[in-house]
Amino acid sequence: MVKQKNACQHNNTQKAHANGIKKKKRTKYVSTKGMDPKFLRNQKFCKKYNGSKRTQD
Known part of the structure; x- marks a missing residue:
């Protein structure tokens, strides 16, 4: 079986928006x-x- 790529931009944007x-x-x-x-x-x-405590005379 082929491992899923984590480098693709589509997957990264989904992961970023998952937690906001x-x-x-x-x-x-x-x-x-x-x-x-x-x-x-x-x-x-x-x-x-x-x-602000100081007053001018």
């Missing part, structure tokens, strides 16, 4: 790992002093 083609899940916050330390330090102060 899903979009990649997006994270809420981008990771800061490996970013420029000078930029991260500046970002920290920016978040600290430009928050």
